[in-house]
Amino acid sequence: MSGENPLFKSPRTLKVLLRVFFASLVGLVILDFFIEKHPEFPWEGYPSFYGTYGFVACVVLVLAAKYILRPLVKRREDHYG
Amino acid sequence: MVSAVHPGALLIAGALLIPFLRGSVKQAYLLLLTAGAFLAAISLPEGVYWTVESGFLGHDLVFGKVDRLSLVFGYIFTLMAFIGTLFGIHMKDDGEKVVSLIYAGSSIGAVFAGDMLTLFIFLEVMALTATYLVWARKTAASYLAGLRYFTVHAIGGLLFLAGLIMHSYETGSIAFGLIGLDSLASYLILLGFGVNCAFPLLHAWLPDAYPESTILGTIFLSIFTTKTAVYLLARAFPGTEELIYIGAVMTAFPIFYAVIENNMNRVLCYSLINQVGFMVVGIGIGTELAVNGAVAHAFTNILFEGLLFLCMGAVYHQTGRINATDMGGLYKTMPLTAFFCIIGAASISGFPLFSGFVTKSMIVSASAHEGLAIIWFTLLFAAAGVFHHAGIKIPFFAFFSHDSGLRPKEPPVNMLIAMGIAAFLSVFIGVYPSSLYSILPYPVDYVPYTGAHVMAQTQLLFFSALAFTLLMLAGIYPAEMRAINIDADWFYRRGAACFMWLLRNTFTRFGEAVSRFAFATVPGAAILLSRNPVAALKIAGDTLAASFSSEPRRTVIKSRISHEKAIYPGDIIKHWPIGATMLWIAIFLVAYLLLYYI
Numbered sequence: 001m002s003g004e005n006p007l008f009k010s011p012r013t014l015k016v017l018l019r020v021f022f023a024s025l026v027g028l029v030i031l032d033f034f035i036e037k038h039p040e041f042p043w044e045g046y047p048s049f050y051g052t053y054g055f056v057a058c059v060v061l062v063l064a065a066k067y068i069l070r071p072l073v074k075r076r077e078d079h080y081g
Numbered sequence: 082m083v084s085a086v087h088p089g090a091l092l093i094a095g096a097l098l099i100p101f102l103r104g105s106v107k108q109a110y111l112l113l114l115t116a117g118a119f120l121a122a123i124s125l126p127e128g129v130y131w132t133v134e135s136g137f138l139g140h141d142l143v144f145g146k147v148d149r150l151s152l153v154f155g156y157i158f159t160l161m162a163f164i165g166t167l168f169g170i171h172m173k174d175d176g177e178k179v180v181s182l183i184y185a186g187s188s189i190g191a192v193f194a195g196d197m198l199t200l201f202i203f204l205e206v207m208a209l210t211a212t213y214l215v216w217a218r219k220t221a222a223s224y225l226a227g228l229r230y231f232t233v234h235a236i237g238g239l240l241f242l243a244g245l246i247m248h249s250y251e252t253g254s255i256a257f258g259l260i261g262l263d264s265l266a267s268y269l270i271l272l273g274f275g276v277n278c279a280f281p282l283l284h285a286w287l288p289d290a291y292p293e294s295t296i297l298g299t300i301f302l303s304i305f306t307t308k309t310a311v312y313l314l315a316r317a318f319p320g321t322e323e324l325i326y327i328g329a330v331m332t333a334f335p336i337f338y339a340v341i342e343n344n345m346n347r348v349l350c351y352s353l354i355n356q357v358g359f360m361v362v363g364i365g366i367g368t369e370l371a372v373n374g375a376v377a378h379a380f381t382n383i384l385f386e387g388l389l390f391l392c393m394g395a396v397y398h399q400t401g402r403i404n405a406t407d408m409g410g411l412y413k414t415m416p417l418t419a420f421f422c423i424i425g426a427a428s429i430s431g432f433p434l435f436s437g438f439v440t441k442s443m444i445v446s447a448s449a450h451e452g453l454a455i456i457w458f459t460l461l462f463a464a465a466g467v468f469h470h471a472g473i474k475i476p477f478f479a480f481f482s483h484d485s486g487l488r489p490k491e492p493p494v495n496m497l498i499a500m501g502i503a504a505f506l507s508v509f510i511g512v513y514p515s516s517l518y519s520i521l522p523y524p525v526d527y528v529p530y531t532g533a534h535v536m537a538q539t540q541l542l543f544f545s546a547l548a549f550t551l552l553m554l555a556g557i558y559p560a561e562m563r564a565i566n567i568d569a570d571w572f573y574r575r576g577a578a579c580f581m582w583l584l585r586n587t588f589t590r591f592g593e594a595v596s597r598f599a600f601a602t603v604p605g606a607a608i609l610l611s612r613n614p615v616a617a618l619k620i621a622g623d624t625l626a627a628s629f630s631s632e633p634r635r636t637v638i639k640s641r642i643s644h645e646k647a648i649y650p651g652d653i654i655k656h657w658p659i660g661a662t663m664l665w666i667a668i669f670l671v672a673y674l675l676l677y678y679i
Contacts, residue, residue: 018550025547028540037533040449041457044537050461051540057465058548065340066559073566074341080565080574 025051087131087144088121088159089193089203092186096179108170111178115163122155122189129195140255143195149522150376154192154312156520157380158185161304161387168391168499169297177217181301184210188305192312196255197245200313204241204277208234211306214298215290226293229573233276233286241273260317271318278310278361279354281330285570287354288338292346292403296394299346303353303390304383311360311379320367325448328365329456331358332463338568339470343404343561345393345479349386352429352471355463356382362460363444366451369523374443377521381436381510385428388503389475392422395496396479399489405474405561410484415491419480421500428507430472430542431464436507438538439514439529446527465545472542473549478561612650615661620645 032048039045046052095114102110125147136142147155162185169178184207191203208231215227247266249255260267272283279287291302318324335351335358342348356378363375395418396411397403412419424435431437441464448457491497510517518525552558567575610617620642627638 021546021550025543028536028543032536032540035532035536038531040446040452041454048540050537051544053461054465054541055544055548057462058469058545059552061336061462061466061469062340062548062552062558065337066557069337070341070559070566073338073568074562074564075567077563077565079567 085125086121088118088155089186089189091121092118092162092182096182099179100175111166111170115166119159119163122159137198142199144199145193146195147193150315151192153376153380153520155189157383158189161383164499164502165300168496170495171493172297177295177297180210180213181297184301185305188309191309195257197257198255200257201242201245205238207306208238211302214302215294217295217298218293223293226290230286230290237273237276240269244269244273262321274310274313277306279307279357280327282569284354285568288347288350289570291350292344296398300390300394304387307357308379308383311357314364315372315375319364319372321365324361324365325456328358328361329459331361333459336463336466336470338566341559341566343406343563345403345405345475348470348475349389352467353386355467356386359441359444363447366447368447370443370527371447373521373523373525374440374447377443377517378440380517381440384503385425385436385507388425388500388507391500391503392418392425395492398492400487405478406563408479408485409482411487412480414488417491417497421504422476424504424507426472426476430468431538432542433535433538434511436510438511442529443527465541468542468545469549616649
């Protein structure tokens with residue numbers, strides 16, 4: 001991660017931000033065990049179901065958009081003249 | 082009751098005065114007018130009034146069907162007319178201001194319309210004024226996009242009109258209320274509304290036309306047409322199962338487009354379809370919770386989606402750029418706009434304490450209550466995805482990301498106040514959901530802030546953010562590109578061209594050949610023949626004889642044919658004495674006699 005990183009100019013700020021972010025993720029996973037749930041579907045009761053689903057959904061979304069949809073629909077900006 | 086003022090009529094009539102005013106008087110008038118419309122809306126009593134009895138072929142025209150469902154839309158529409166007007170109050174174009182208020186006024190008129198004819202007329206005025214707003218950009222691209230917009234909406238209007246006529250013929254009434262999907266008429270009406278609602282495959286006009294409009298035009302357009310359609314569906318088709326699936330598709334497919342789209346307004350257009358999809362699902366489920374959720378989500382979405390459009394409008398106003406590839410790093414000099422944009426992003430993503438959280442979850446919960454597992458998974462996927470493209474992408478690529486080197490100032494103070502009001506309300510409703518719940522059509526028995534629910538939504542969003550971060554750091558996240566992505570509008574942009582090519586090269590060619598044969602070749606031959614039919618018959622006979630005779634004789638006949646052709650039509654009298662003519666006359670007379678007796 002050099003100064004050319006795509007997120008923020010300063011790598012130090014980035015490092016701190018990322019650490020805070022990852023720590024909050026861990027916190028959420030731990031906290032999840034102590035929350036009283038009222039699942040309407042059985043899988044809602046699994047530990048960190050929503051986190052897992054959100055992560056997988058977004059990875060699938062981005063990969064599908066990049067590798068399937070974009071090659072199909074991308075055209076030059078003057079495609080329609 | 083008679084003292085109540087129609088807020089839509091007030092806007093439409095009031096808008097016509099705008100060109101006669103100048104300077105600060107005009108600005109004050111604009112604010113008073115739109116604020117007055119809002120006050121008129123919140124002081125409307127429930128009931129049915131402003132009726133023209135037997136106004137059309139014995140049918141009553143109703144301009145004021147005011148109940149809890151139409152009132153919610155009346156409140157938010159007038160409020161946004163005020164916020165939008167405040168945002169653009171310093172802009173010079175009078176036509177744009179007049180037309181945007183007529184457009185807003187007629188969508189309010191559509192919401193309070195109690196019969197389908199009044200509704201139809203207001204919808205048509207909306208289509209016309211919206212087309213003008215697209216054209217107001219005055220570029221070649223906006224002119225063409227406006228034409229496409231108008232064509233699509235004219236077709237939608239005709240579908241509704243056909244359904245309206247059939248429905249009123251079947252039921253004997255043009256009153257607008259619950260219709261339900263049970264006859265051809267109702268399918269046509271649903272399709273007519275579906276065009277305005279951007280149903281999948283009928284949606285392409287939205288990302289096609291809206292980004293081509295002016296700053297103010299895009300903002301107004303993003304508010305009224307789709308949400309009016311949501312109201313119409315909630316009024317006429319609640320509990321229609323097909324809407325659940327249509328809505329679910331609407332929530333899911335646009336987010337793929339939004340991820341790879343470069344034009345930020347177009348990203349927002351796709352997220353708009355995604356958000357309207359949630360509302361359509363809620364209407365399709367049709368339980369009190371679901372319809373409440375759909376209406377509530379329409380209300381909050383108009384605020385936070387409007388806020389995002391305002392922020393992008395402000396960025397475009399200050400920089401002249403709207404593509405993600407041209408922006409970035411703007412937070413340094415536009416911190417307030419960035420702050421408001423992040424509030425809008427948090428609201429659309431449904432972060433706890435923001436308005437999207439308390440309304441979107443009503444719809445998702447309603448789908449769980451009904452045991453619709455696949456729909457529930459789709460909505461959850463769409464909720465994660467909207468965070469990705471509207472929640473992260475919009476603020477990240479505009480205000481952070483790579484530094485574009487642009488150092489624009491904050492927009493004018495009226496723009497900041499407009500964004501501030503929308504941002505404040507988005508947070509206020511998120512913190513005090515009961516303020517919104519109290520104006521919903523049905524009594525609300527829903528508690529958004531439970532530990533499990535807050536945890537579920539927070540996890541969903543944080544881990545979506547994790548996916549974004551990791552994909553970004555790994556360099557997999559699709560880079561913004563200067564490119565366009567073809568959508569269903571291809572079918573009428575390229576498809577129409579292909580269709581015309583096909584017509585030209587098959588049917589038109591065939592038609593030309595037929596007409597050449599019928600109107601040139603055959604008459605020409607007939608004229609030639611009629612100059613000397615006997616000589617022509619002789620040439621034909623000689624030609625026939627030539628093909629049946631052997632060599633020395635054939636040469637003789639051929640030379641005779643060429644001689645006959647050379648002198649054709651020749652001198653008829655010289656070669657054919659009067660006896661032959663008499664013979665022919667006799668033959669024809671006999672033939673006539675025979676025909677007469679048959």
